Structures are given as C-alpha cells and as structure tokens.
Amino acid sequence: MPSIDHTLSALADSTRRQIIAQLSMGEQRVSDIAEPHQMSLNAVSKHIKVLEGAGLLIRRKEGRTYYLSFNPAGLAPAAEWIERTRAMWTKRLDALETALMADEADKQEGERGG
Amino acid sequence: MPSIDHTLSALADSTRRQIIAQLSMGEQRVSDIAEPHQMSLNAVSKHIKVLEGAGLLIRRKEGRTYYLSFNPAGLAPAAEWIERTRAMWTKRLDALETALMADEADKQEGERGG
DNA sequence: TCTATATTCAACCATATAGTTGAATATTTG
DNA sequence: CAAATATTCAACTATATGGTTGAATATAGA
Numbered sequence: 001m002p003s004i005d006h007t008l009s010a011l012a013d014s015t016r017r018q019i020i021a022q023l024s025m026g027e028q029r030v031s032d033i034a035e036p037h038q039m040s041l042n043a044v045s046k047h048i049k050v051l052e053g054a055g056l057l058i059r060r061k062e063g064r065t066y067y068l069s070f071n072p073a074g075l076a077p078a079a080e081w082i083e084r085t086r087a088m089w090t091k092r093l094d095a096l097e098t099a100l101m102a103d104e105a106d107k108q109e110g111e112r113g114g
Numbered sequence: 115m116p117s118i119d120h121t122l123s124a125l126a127d128s129t130r131r132q133i134i135a136q137l138s139m140g141e142q143r144v145s146d147i148a149e150p151h152q153m154s155l156n157a158v159s160k161h162i163k164v165l166e167g168a169g170l171l172i173r174r175k176e177g178r179t180y181y182l183s184f185n186p187a188g189l190a191p192a193a194e195w196i197e198r199t200r201a202m203w204t205k206r207l208d209a210l211e212t213a214l215m216a217d218e219a220d221k222q223e224g225e226r227g228g
Numbered sequence: 229t230c231t232a233t234a235t236t237c238a239a240c241c242a243t244a245t246a247g248t249t250g251a252a253t254a255t256t257t258g
Numbered sequence: 259c260a261a262a263t264a265t266t267c268a269a270c271t272a273t274a275t276g277g278t279t280g281a282a283t284a285t286a287g288a
Contacts, residue, residue, distance in 0.1 A: 004128075004131075005126060005127070005128060008122055008123075008125050008126035009122075009123065009126035009275095011122050011126075011192075011195075011196075012119060012122035012123035012125075012126050013119070013275095013276085014118075014119060015276090017118075017195070020199060021199075021202075024199075024202045024203065024206060025206075026206075029234080029235095030234070030235060030236095031233095031234065031235080039276085039277070039278090040277075040278065040279080041234090041235080042235090042236085042237095042277085042278075042279080043276070043277055043278075045235070045236070046275095046276075046277085047276085049236095050275095063234090063284090063285055063286070064233065064234050064235070064283095064284055064285040064286070065233090065234055065235080065285090066234080066235070066236095070203065072199075072200060072203040075196055075199065075200060078192075078196060079196050079197075079200070081125075081131070082125075082189055082192060082193050082196065083193075085134060085135075085138075085186075085189065086186060086189060086193070088135075088138045089138065089184065089186040092138060092139075092140075127245095127246090129246090143264080143265095144264070144265060144266095145263095145264065145265080153246085153247070153248090154247075154248065154249080155264090155265080156247085156248075156249080156265090156266085156267095157246070157247055157248075159265070159266070160245090160246075160247085161246085163266095164245095177254085177255055177256070177264090178253095178254055178255040178256065178263065178264050178265070179255090179263090179264055179265080180264080180265070180266095
C-alpha cells in the first residue's frame with residue numbers, strides 16, 4: 001500500500017499530473033503517453049513508474065505493449081489527509097467563533113449588569 | 115501566489131505535515147514547533163520556510179520571536195486539483211455506465227426484434 | 229530466423245532537498 | 259553596555275530526483 005508521502009510526491013510534479021490528465025480519456029500505451037512530452041521515452045517511463053508506485057496508475061500488458069490507466073482510488077490517501085486537515089481547522093474556527101460569541105454575550109451581560 | 119507544485123511538494127514530507135498538525139492547536143514559536151522533532155532547530159526552520167513559501171503558513175513577528183500559524187486557504191490549490199481530477203473521473207465512469215446501459219438496451223432491442 | 233517495435237534496465241550527470249554546524253542579526257534583560 | 263535568547267543566514271555534505279544515452283528483453287511480423 002503506497003504511503004501518503006508517495007502519493008503526494010508523485011502528484012507534486014507537473015509532468016506526472018499531465019500524464020494523469022492524459023489518461024482521463026482512457027488507457028494508453030507508454031509511447032502514446034510519452035508522445036506529447038518534450039523529453040525522452042525513458043524519462044516518461046520513469047514518471048509512469050513513480051505514479052504506478054504511488055498506486056495512481058494500473059498497468060496491463062498485452063503482447064509487447066503496456067497499457068496504463070488511471071486508478072482514482074490512488075488519490076484517496078492525499079484527499080483524505082487534506083480533508084482531515086481542513087476538518088480539523090474548521091472545528092478550530094467553529095470553537096473560536098463560539099468562544100467569541102460567548103465573550104460577546106459576557107460583555108453584553110456585563111454592560112447590562114452595570 | 116504559490117503554485118500547485120509548491121503546495122503538493124510542501125505537503126509531501128511527513129515532518130512538514132506534522133508541523134501543520136502541531137499548529138492545529140494555534141500559533142506557535144519556531145522553537146516550540148521544533149521541540150518535538152528529532153532534528154536541529156535550523157532544519158525545522160527550513161521546513162517552516164518551505165511551508166510558508168507554499169502559502170500554508172503565516173508568520174507574525176513579535177519582538178525577537180516569530181509566531182507561525184496554519185493558513186487553511188493554502189490547501190486550496192491541492193484540494194482543487196484532486197477534486198477536479200476525481201470529478202473528471204466520475205464523469206468518465208458515468209459516461210461509461212451510460213454507454214453500457216445503452217448497449218444493454220440495444221441488445222434487448224435486438225433480442226426482441228429477433 | 230532475421231528484423232522491427234515496445235519497453236525496461238543500467239549507468240551516468242546535474243540539480244534539488246534534507247540535514248548538519250557555525251556565524252550573524254535582532255531583541256530582551258541584567 | 260554586556261549577556262542571553264530567538265531566529266535566520268551561509269556553507270557544506272549526503273542522498274534523492276529528473277533527465278540523458280546506450281544496451282537488454284520480449285514480442286510481432288516478414
């Protein structure tokens with residue numbers, strides 16, 4: 001199971017994000033994926049391996065050609081971390097707001113009280 | 115404005131994600147952040163700069179001490195990319211399902227037609 | 229079987245990253 | 259003003275990363 005470190009560092013490269021975008025239209029061969037990129041086939045092959053290692057791509061072999069497809073489940077670790085972090089923060093902000101409102105109420109109470 | 119490359123590579127490090135978690139309780143000084151980590155203050159200071167450069171942390175100076183706080187808005191680029199990619203995929207799967215249902219309908223039609 | 233195709237593997241190079249230590253800067257305190 | 263504190267800056271090292279080229283492997287086709 002790939003770690004969140006793997007997932008996020010795999011995504012932290014624009015070539016690799018482009019590759020994922022390319023695969024939105026369906027599976028492609030290594031050389032099809034490489035074609036629009038301004039780098040060697042080998043370089044793209046390495047990027048593919050990184051994505052695969054992160055669980056973001058699935059590889060299928062047919063004869064001498066490899067077909068790659070995107071594995072949306074691979075995004076889960078990253079998506080979950082981000083959502084968890086956002087949620088944590090939302091909670092904090094809510095608590096802060098509650099506290100502020102309580103302060104405000106106290107203040108009003110105080111003002112009313114003299 | 116920090117790029118998605120910055121955001122994702124900043125998050126792709128467990129020390130930095132821990133720092134963000136530490137800040138969920140509120141702002142902290144550089145040395146407070148560094149304390150639980152098994153590395154030099156300088157190393158942590160560098161990680162903080164990376165997070166700051168990615169727009170994930172906000173720095174406030176008070177006298178000789180710097181207070182860091184988490185900036186949840188900094189997660190947006192990463193969160194958006196992931197959501198966009200997931201959405202794209204969902205759309206593709208929906209289209210596929212629709213196509214399969216159409217095929218199924220055609221087949222039934224064919225069978226009925228003899 | 230010989231040749232072409234699709235791809236990986238291996239070695240290498242340049243640059244980036246994560247860590248170190250030591251010195252410099254800014255501010256507070258005695 | 260001198261000393262302590264909080265932090266950054268600078269220089270260095272080791273390792274990781276992204277790229278290259280050339281050779282190896284596996285399969286398809288003449």
